[in-house]
Amino acid sequence: MPILRVIDLSAHERYGVKGPQAAKWLASHGVATPKNANAWVLNKGKTLVMRLGTSEFLIEDQTDGKTCEKLASDTKRVVGVYKVPHADASYLLAGSEVLNMLSELCSLDLGESALAENELVMTQLAGISATILRQRMDKETVYRVWCDGTYGVYMQHVLRNIAVELGGSVA
Amino acid sequence: MPFRLLKYALKKEHPAPRFFKAHEMPKKSYDVVIIGGGGHGLAAAYYLAKDHGISNVAVLEKGYIGGGNTGRNTAIVRSNYLTPEGVNFYDASVKIYEGLSEELDLNLFYSTRGHFTLAHTESAMRTMRWRAEVNKHVGVESRVVGPDEIAKACPQLDLSCSGQAPILGALFHAPGSIARHDGVAWGYARGADSYGAEIYQNTEVLSIDVKNGKVCGVQTNKGYIETKQVLSAVAGFTPRITEMVGLETPIVIHPLQACVTEPMKPWLDTILVSGSLHVYVSQSSRGELVMGSSLDPYEVHSTRSTLDFVEGLTSHMLDMFPFLSNVKVVRQWAGMADMTPDFAPIMGKTPIEGFYLDAGWGTWGFKATPISGKTMAQTIANDSAPDLIHTFRLSRFEDYELTGEKGAASVGH
């Protein structure tokens, strides 16, 4: 296992929507959403559907995914369904030292036993608001992180520095 | 070595008498009851007797004298406020402080160090100018200085603050001083006692007897005391006292924390405050760095300490003084600050006849100790507040006439 990898996935397509009718609207557009608050599911094509709190959703496509594009073109103004534009910075963190890195950045216990599968947390990472989840990806445990894109340069800088310090690599 | 210490070496018995008499039980009645045996309450007792000849006074202290905010502050004395009323008031306090060691015959280690309020932003510089101009107007020595002058007074300061928040200038306040805070309470206690006032420790007020809008007595854990005049000078306990008389005030209690390092040889001669970095620091005569920060962000009626306070404070201290990395913090503590919406005290009469308030001192009560004692004594003696504290009256909130100190809120105290 590599010591630490930091991969910038900010370029992935995203789509956000919130409001009391948002879940219903997504369902009517063929997007399955997590039942519980602060959880995530994978749709077909490994499209990641995250439920942020109770009534907000963030959807992220894989590189060649089209779900977000389609949802964006389908969006009409409906009462109770409000589109949330996104310009997030997003990272994938993996490696044997990933929890060591996270323990400096975040005060929460993000270990396997503390963070349930399909659980999503909105917390503070490196002093700013961020969304975090853990995934199995090609038999590897990885952590995904999203934050406001205007903090992207800062976050990248912090992650890069710690990763290098701990002997990891940055992509 | 001063000769006054010789007697200690020559006499077999320790020649110093008690600071204040230990009374068993309070009398049945007093002309004035002062709740709170901190600096303010004791100073009020002292000046009531000294200036107004009123010495049939009991000071009731729940714990031990000076054990509240008097013993928990960072002992800074200054008058570089924003409003003319504020500057005048605190300047009067500074003036008394300057001669107080002699007056009370107790060395308060009143040490005039000069006080720099550092500005790291253009907007902080504007506020510094504002304060400097008002100070000058009132005749108090404050001026805006540039980085050169700061560097001269404190060559160890990293003016770039480790690149985090470069210092653009400062408000320099020449009379800025520190004093030994416990001594102030003890000195006033001794003074008040010598004039006949009675000090009761471990004496808690349980209720205040108000009839027809007039004070007629207080119930304590040592019995009932008749009195027509009650002064509340209890800092962070004010809301508990005002609740006893059914008085609403804007006061909310927030902890204010501080910490102190191991002693080291003197190097920091000035008092430094940085509003942006939320730090104030001076070096005590023992050699410790005494450091404080801004108020805790939420209401708590206890003197608990938090780790994030000391983490934040030390991180900013290292921005200013990078070489302190291995200097150790020995102890942290907290006081309870009674905050008002306009960052000014509440002093004077209240709608309840005979009930006087000396409160709302937030984070700045220590520096006002002498003048608050003096003006509250005047208020009680005349049943009328002097002009000097008119601006701090309780009714200003109902009148929407808050004081202008709020403008200086971004600046540490």
Place this chain on the structure above:
Amino acid sequence: MKLLTCPINGTRPLSEFIFGGEYRQAPDQNTCSDAEWAAYVHNRQGAPGDKKEWWYHSPSGTWFIAERNTQTDKVARTYLLADAKKVVKESK
């Protein structure tokens, strides 16, 4: 650091929260006197005890009510304002 439980996001250290002051009901501004309004705007229940307070969980943008003892700093419960009635009923 103290922990606080956001009703939506769970238990978190206090650094993730912003204190929003006491939760208070304003008097009817059309019928109250100037003095009553001034008292509402400026005065506070300053004595220690159990209070309802506004707290805001920053990372998720969640406002909620915490019932907290301001002397012990112990939080009895937290809930969304919208659930206040339900919570009161349940506790009866």
Place this chain on the structure above:
Amino acid sequence: MSLRNSYKPGEWINRAKEINFTFEGEAFTAFEGDTISSALWAAGQKVLGRSFKYHRPRGVLSLANHDVNILMTDGTDTNMRADVVEVKDGMTLQAVNTIGGVKKDKNNYIDSISPLLPVGFYYKAFHTPRKLFPFWEHMIRKAAGLGIVNFDYPRILKRKLHTHCDLLIIGAGPSGLTAACKAASAGLQVTLIDENRHLGGSLSYDHGGHKVSAEYGEDLLKKIESLPNITVRVGAYAAGYYPDHFIPIVETGGITKVRAKAVIVASGAFEQPPVFRYNDLPGVMLGSAAQRLIYRYGVKPCHNGIVFTANDYGYRVALDLLAAGANVLAVVDLRAGGNGGLHNLELCKRGVKIYAGHCVYEAVATSDKSKVRGAVICAYDDKNNVALTDNKFTVDCDGIVMSAGWAPAAALLYQAGTAMQFDYDVQQFVPSRLLDGIFAAGKVNGIFELDQRMRDGERAANDALNYLGKLAVNTNAEKHSGGAPSHAYAMVPHPKGKNFVDFDEDIQIKDFENAAKEGFDNIELMKRFTTVGMGPSQGKHSNMNAIRILAKIRGLPVEKIGTTTSRPFFHPTPMGHLGGRGFHPHRLTSLHDWHEAHGAVFTDIGAWKRAAYYPQFGQTKADAIQAEAMAVRKSAGLIDVSSLGKIEVHGPAAAEFLERFFTGKYANQKIGTWRYTLLLDEAGVVVDDGVASRVADDLFYLSIGTANAAMVYREMQRCQQEWRLDIGLVNVTGAFGAINIAGPAAREILSSLTELDLSTEAFPLGHFRETTVANVPTKVIRASFVSDMAYELHSPMRQVPQLWNALMDAGKQKGLRAFGSDTQRLLRLEMGHTIPGIDTDGLTNPYEIGAEWVIKMDKPYFVGQRSLSILSKRPLRKQLVAFTLAANFKGEVPLECNLVIDSGEIAGRVTSISYSKFIDRIIGFAYVAPAKKAVGSSFDIRTDNGLLVAATVVATPFFQLQEA
């Protein structure tokens, strides 16, 4: 003369590795693993430090970080605790707080004048005459302090980590180790910490001359090693207890903040010195210190020693001294009956003389007063605590080893809100009520016998398991059996004093008596007056004795005296650890690289870095700003305003929400227009302003100032909770960027990139449109903040650079250039626009800034409305006006926050002021007396240098001045 013994298993030194170092110019050798103190002691160097106040020679006292007799500097670091700091090859060490070194400290005269320095002496002198005080203060400051700070010490910021566990156990002595084994065997994730370098606590040194405890220790350590769910951290101390089991663990490498579900405090006890004359001489040390020297470092504490004890423990120490090859000349037991049980017998058997009911009346110093050479022994009245000196005799010795009792290391328990009570059976404070999830075990719990401590550890683990909902058997709490481990009053009065209670602060018994005489007879007052416990070791070896002395003075039982409050930290903790590596988040717009490439000077606004201006080569800030402003006035300028707060208010009740939130009206606002928004607080104070564009019946797009954006959005969210209107709030601050193109050429430049009809008829001021510009979807707001001809373009953040570059290209020929936020300040001033927070302060109401036009009192409700109805009845106290200085003004230009002076009084202040090159006048805003608000009135501004400058009130925008 070397005191080093031969090898013993379990010792902490590595004899294979020799280390060379110097102490005050003299060369020494040590073994790897030695502390500075153990190495020096082994070499026979006994004077290792000088005391804080009297500069008395000091040596090893606790060898355990419980005292600060020995503080050193290596030239880089200072106040190093030599008792616990490992010596390193090549170290050059010196004691702190001496003049000329420990042996010949020139300040040692202070000891001889100590009668002149009674308790609280500094309160009693030096203040008269007043003008001499600075001289005395200077002397006192210099004499106080400990080490000299090294201004070149590197800025070291350590990593700070978070970790979590089920159970944190503090202290790895027998009770902590047992607790850890039990809890981990039951499946808990356990973190076990100890401040020592190795596990074992007293098992590693308290042997009583036998191997039993060492063997116990080995067994426990093996078990610990076999349990994978125990994380062990040695050389790690718990610095404090914070609510909800949050405990910072301090190690050399940094701090780890542990969040535990439960905590067992098994932190042991600090050995307390008996108090007798000259109990501070080098060679007089605590029993546990002697044992540490013997078993950890293979060092003999002395050749010929006396054990002065007041409990059974001293007998164990005596046996350990014998085992180390030292002679034990006498065991002096303060207790009338003496005791020590089997150990007593064993000592007798080995010919050690035992004096029960005796005391060491005083230690005798060598002629140079540098160390102990003997002890005066006499009978002791244990009831009245007085020495019976009739038959006193002197024994020559080079060591006095003391065991009088213990004080619980209960700092963390106190901080956790534990109620403690005094247990007379053990003569110690013990926990009586613990908070949820906190448990105590071992000596801190008043349990001293080894087997009992182990059982108590198991009991505590069971309690913790029960608390955490794991099935566990309940075991009964142990109660100490046998004699009291601590003596009730191990103090020997002496008419000549120098019987030290607090070694940090040189406080003697008489200081307490005298403090009480002066009325400081409450433990907290006594602490403050005498400074007992206020030194760097925070009373670890002195507070308990202070309490006992005060109890005696007042004739009260100990529990009536109470204890002083315990505050963090357990040990003084370095700022570089506490401050540590922090985070300094900052936000950048998507144009940041462009700004940087074009030489922008940045300014911080909240977390944002904004381009303030772009100085061309050699240009001053003022010149750069004027040049940028002129470009806007003459042709066009472009500014990145991406940091503006941007909020969408969706939903059927969107207009109603705005009407309640802001002072203006929005229900009747036409789609495609924008309106000014003013936000007040409940007291009617101006908070912020902005612009609301109506996109649809049920959608407004708000833009608000950078600095307050987060706060305003938060308040909107709160109001949404309270008002329950049918709306949805979407914060798009980070998702959208914005550019303002302003100036006479703006329309032409913009029109080249969009299909939109920009003619005044089609797109007048006060309107906004949605379109594409340079193929970027854009909201175009025809705002007039900096110019009558200006368009604010809002687009997705990532596409803003595309838009910006296209505009720059399109405007190149027209003289378009970038301008920064400082230039924007000037431009808006020329336009006559105020900025909340600059032209207002925390008390400004809208009437004072002439904002009546945007206050719609005929609405049913808006935030601040009721307060305005009160304020409107009151006379105005000040009024913001626009002003100018005389044309061609040449004097000292007033600055922002210079005061407006009216008849010698302060009437207001300047809030904004600048020279405008375009208008060629100095213009600004100032607060004046309301009587002076009319256009044409004049008022005086006082400059920094005290000159009065006349200013005239004018109408805005200021351009009218130009025409005049």
